[in-house]
Amino acid sequence: MPDNIQLLPDHIANQIAAGEVIQRPASAVKELLENAVDAGATEIRLIVNDAGKALIQVIDNGKGMNETDARLCFERHATSKIRQIEDLFHINTMGFRGEALASVAAVSQVELRTRRHSDELGTYIEIENSAVVRQEPCAAAPGTSISMKNLFFNVPARRNFLKSNAAEMRHVIDEFIRVAMAFPQLFFSLTHNGQQVFHLDRGSLKQRLVQLLGSHYNSRLVSVQEQTDYLNIQGFVGKPESAKKTRGDQYFFVNNRFIRSAYLNHAVMQAYQDLIPGDSFPAYVLFIDLNPEQIDVNVHPTKQEIKFEDEKIVYAFVQAAVKHALAQFSITPTLEFDIDEGIQKLDAVSKPFTQEQQSAASSSGLYQAFTRQHQAHFIEKSKPDPAGNKTDSPSGALKSWETFIEASSSGGKNEGSFEYEQASSFDWEPPKKKWQLPEVCDFLQIQLQYIIAPVQQGYILIQQQLAHERVLYERYAAALVGKPMATQRSLFPVTIDLSPADAAMLLEMLSDMALLGYHIEPFGQNSFVIQGTPADILQGNERAAIEQLLDQYKHFSSDVKFSKREKLIRSLASQHAIRTGTQLTQAEMRQLARDLLSCAQPNVTATGKPTFIEFNRDYLNRLFEK
Known part of the structure; x- marks a missing residue:
């Protein structure tokens, strides 16, 4: 009987692994941008054609690689960031698994040009279907330029699952925004089909947010800044009036790594309780910095889900930081104690309170009700009006049902009321149903x-x-x-x-x-x-x-x-x-x-x-x- 279990060939194993890491063009964009950041680049340029299906190119001015490293970086589980198992709990870089470039090379045609600042010549490598097709010295600028062409050219079934160019480009932009937002001190640019979409100069975090999310956020953001012994929280949250019906502009970063966390999102929502409607969502961009030993980032292939050693502490700090920011900038409701100048001129304020007036006030039933112990519930009944009118309710407070119906059914229109379209666009005959309106009726x-x-x-x-x-x-x-x-x-x-x-x-x-x-x-x-x-x-x-x-x-x-x-x-x-x-x-x-x-x-x-x-x-x- 032949053996049933066999080892997979390398190119098949690489494609299976690539299915976890590279799901669409945006996945490759994320991995390549993070590698450029880890390389110490100060300028990073992203060029895509056909929403990344035809070309994804990342050019950086980082430290570059020598000939050996350039060849070895495309091997599976090859990384410069992990030496021993303890390093997994001291990770300060964006990537660390050594799977990104191997996965990219398994599903696309890759060209790499790289040169260290100390070298005169760089290295050119061309890879197709995980196999090195060409390698030679070349002239290159300091840093690294990596291009991946024809994504999923060798896996047609995977390519058929891609959406339209517009839909895939939205995902590319989302990934670009997440990386560029985390590093405002770096220059980023994005070019699609020869047209520049983003040109992000170095600057402050708020400047970067306005560049990415739109100029209308310039006056809608409230700064969050909390320094503690356990963690630091900084960033911005949106004012309550800018809350939207969607969760679109909500970003959490832990040690500059974008994460998704419904638990921490709930902490922010609790801080906005009673400030926004229940079906609205505030905007926020929050950066949490804490000891890498307190988190585990090795729980998901995309590294967008992490585990905290103590989630409850982080939850409490996030909620308190957002509440403090909203209160500090007078966003939460406060009492206004400024007195109008007109009030100052009233007789009750400008004239002295005489002895006769004090005696009359202290003998009133209202004063007695407030000064008697254990009698807060006691309110003296008003005396009937000699004319026979009741005075125990404000005038006009009660309306008859007939008056209410008359007011509700009045044909008057207020300013800015809705003009309902008189001509219906339905040109078919209405089907006969059990709900039939009379020919003549009032509503x-x-x-x-x-x-x-x-x-x-x-x-x-x-x-x-x-x-x-x-x-x-x-x-x-x-x-x-x-x-x-x-x-x-x-x-x-x-x-x-x-x-x-x-x-x-x-x-x-x-x-x-x-x-x-x-x-x-x-x-x-x-x-x-x-x-x-x-x-x-x-x-x-x-x-x-x-x-x-x-x-x-x-x-x-x-x-x-x-x-x-x-x-x-x-x-x-x-x-x-x-x-x-x-x-x-x-x-x-x-x-x-x-x-x-x-x-x-x-x-x-x-x-x-x-x-x-x-x-x-x-x-x-x-x-x-x-």
Whole structure:
């Protein structure tokens, strides 16, 4: 009987190992940038073509390598950072496993040029499928230039799993941002298809954050700085008013290494408790420096998950540091003791408190209630008014139900109220359903968020925002399958500047957004011109609408089961829906109810929330025992 267990050939073993380290172009970008940082470089340039599928090149001015090291660095588990097992618990470098370059060489065509500052000639090495094809001396600048071409050329199945160039480029930008953010004292640049995306000069941490995340963060950041015997915490957190619906701009670094930690994120969220809504997330960039012996970074192939020796201590320090920063910069609510000048001129302040006034005040029931021991609950009843009017409640505090109904159903509109689109874009015949509106009926809006609509067998209570979300969702879904929406051209086109990550995201969505009524064109680096918007977007609000759309798109991007188009139409429906607190006229309420009941699935939103609750006649009769 032949043996069943055999040793894998080296090239197959390398490709299997590469599957853990190099999952997409962004994975290789991370490994190569970290190697450049470990090499002591002060200038690091990243060049990519076709989102890294065709080329990923990192050029640095670090210490370089000699001929032997240049050849040996592509071997598996070859590293200059580990000598003995104890070194694993004293790691101060970004990489240490010796797997990155071996994995890169296993799935791409690699060219390496490197020279030490003390050498006259450098070394050129060409590798394909883990085998050295060419090695020779060459002229080279001090430092290292490594290029990986045609990623996954020898593993076509892996290449087929890659996303579009726009999607892969967003991942490349994310990895670039994480490395560049951790080292503001170094120069970084990113060039994609010959166009420079980032040019980051050396500077302070705040300058680097503004360069990476956008200039709007310049006035939204609060400094965090805590020095303790156990660890040091520094960085910035966003002001509560800048909180978003997504977790996009949240970064944790431990000893300059980007990590993911739901546990520490919870500590930051606790520090913001009662300062932001429960469904919002603050921005933060926090650097935690502590003894490498207190952490274990060797728990995940990407090194983005680490273990702390005592997580509870780190949790407490992070929460306290963020709370202290918010309080120190007067972000948390405080009492204001400045007295208005007008108050100083009142008689009660400017005139003396006479003996007669003191006696009258001390004999009052209110004074007695506050000065008696164990009588804090005692309040003297007010005397009835001789005219027969009750004085124990403020005037106008109680309103009759008829007055409330009259106020709720008034047709007046407040300033800036929503103009509901009168013409429905549904051109098919509404299906017959059990919820049928009478030909002539009145609608009632309650608390500026609920609509009572009569139906044949009772009435339905509609939540106006969720109902409009359902209507818009089906309208946008129809637009993407052959019924494009009309575009309202802007008289004065608006230019919008975005961060590189958001620009890459918007570029990916332009074709689908054109079907939904948006006419947006690229306009230089990370800039776009909004030439037209759907008819229901108020003129002058185009820039805010695009920014909110991108924020909402990121919110749905966390769910991998959604397609790109599904995320887009859900984002637009959520953004454009009328908000709670908007007053609607009878015509607007009638149109909204008709559009809702004409939907293919009117009773729930795309996210599963109910749009209305039905109160039929039988149920009402049971309530009143009829």
